[in-house]
Amino acid sequence: xxxxxxxxxxxxxxxxxxxxxxxxxxxxxxxxxxxxxxxxxxxxxxxxxxxxxxxxxxxxxxxxxxxxxxxxxxxxxxxxxxxxxxxxxxxxxxxxxxxxxxxxxxxxxxxxxxx
Amino acid sequence: xxxxxxxxxxxxxxxxxxxxxxxxxxxxxxxxxxxxxxxxxxxxxxxxxxxxxxxxxxxxxxxxxxxxxxxxxxxxxxxxxxxxxxxxxxxxxxxxxxxxxxxxxxxxxxxxxx
Numbered sequence: 001x002x003x004x005x006x007x008x009x010x011x012x013x014x015x016x017x018x019x020x021x022x023x024x025x026x027x028x029x030x031x032x033x034x035x036x037x038x039x040x041x042x043x044x045x046x047x048x049x050x051x052x053x054x055x056x057x058x059x060x061x062x063x064x065x066x067x068x069x070x071x072x073x074x075x076x077x078x079x080x081x082x083x084x085x086x087x088x089x090x091x092x093x094x095x096x097x098x099x100x101x102x103x104x105x106x107x108x109x110x111x112x113x114x115x
Numbered sequence: 116x117x118x119x120x121x122x123x124x125x126x127x128x129x130x131x132x133x134x135x136x137x138x139x140x141x142x143x144x145x146x147x148x149x150x151x152x153x154x155x156x157x158x159x160x161x162x163x164x165x166x167x168x169x170x171x172x173x174x175x176x177x178x179x180x181x182x183x184x185x186x187x188x189x190x191x192x193x194x195x196x197x198x199x200x201x202x203x204x205x206x207x208x209x210x211x212x213x214x215x216x217x218x219x220x221x222x223x224x225x226x227x228x229x
Contacts, residue, residue: 031215043206043219056214091160102148102210104217106160 002026004107006092012113018080021110024073025094033104034067034077035091043091049075050097082114117142119209121220128197129228136192136223138207144168148210149183149190150217155203163205166190197227 005024013019025032033048047057052069060067064083069075079086089111093104118141128134140149151163164174166183174181178195194201207220 033217042221045216048215050215056216089158093160101165102215103150103162103165105162106152108157108159111158 004092004094004105006090006107006110008110009108010111010113012115013082014115015083016081017114018078019082019086019112019114021077021090021092021112023075023077023092023107025075025092026096026105027073029094029096029105030072031095031097031104032069032075033093033095034075035093035106037089037091037109038087046077079112082112084114087112087114117144117209117211117218119207119218119220121205121207121223123223124221125224125226127226127228130198131196132227133193133195134197134225134227136194136205136207136225138190138192138220140188140190140207140209142188142209142211144212146212150208150210151181151190151192152206152208152219153203154206154222160206163192194225197225199227199229201225202227 007022030051034046035043036046037043046059047067048055049069065079067077089109091106091109093106095104120139147168149166153161153163171183180193182191204222204224206222208217210217
């Protein structure tokens with residue numbers, strides 16, 4: 001079975017440019033999470049969706065960040081305009097509801113470098 | 116506030132040694148879930164185990180074992196007879212029951228030398 005798929009795996013861009021990160025959750029999973037990992041702040045949750053609806057976006061750092069989930073199999077995280085401090089690894093994770101397990105399965109991550 | 120503390124920043128061992136990674140958590144919830152994830156040098160996060168607050172049985176899976184003790188709010192992870200392939204960063208995480216968030220510790224980097 002395919003796991004969580006993220007693209008691109010690496011992105012290098014210049015300050016001020018728009019960046020779009022993409023995620024395809026595991027088929028049948030109805031929760032989707034976006035995390036950011038940095039040396040300074042560790043792993044932090046940015047936003048999560050349930051059935052394509054954003055549930056909690058309190059971790060989104062500022063208005064430059066936006067996330068969408070137009071359907072059950074696709075989500076995007078957009079940064080516009082990007083800044084050097086946005087450099088990090090961005091992970092997407094998914095899980096299935098209806099089971100008392102709650103484990104999240106992570107994608108391989110997108111390493112973003114903003115110059 | 117809910118919090119996960121992994122006090123060991125980095126541990127180095129020689130192959131075949133046993134090693135224990137500590138995890139201490141804080142929560143006011145009576146129902147909660149704890150997790151361990153592994154992040155190898157390739158960067159992905161791999162789910163290892165989940166434990167709920169009602170089940171204090173220790174668990175063993177091959178060379179891995181977990182010791183959950185509510186009395187000390189700890190959920191420690193032991194690798195027996197460590198191998199070089201165990202080298203990774205290991206994260207402990209706590210699930211908040213009302214928001215579905217995972218609160219991660221800062222991770223412990225384990226280096227196993229041949």
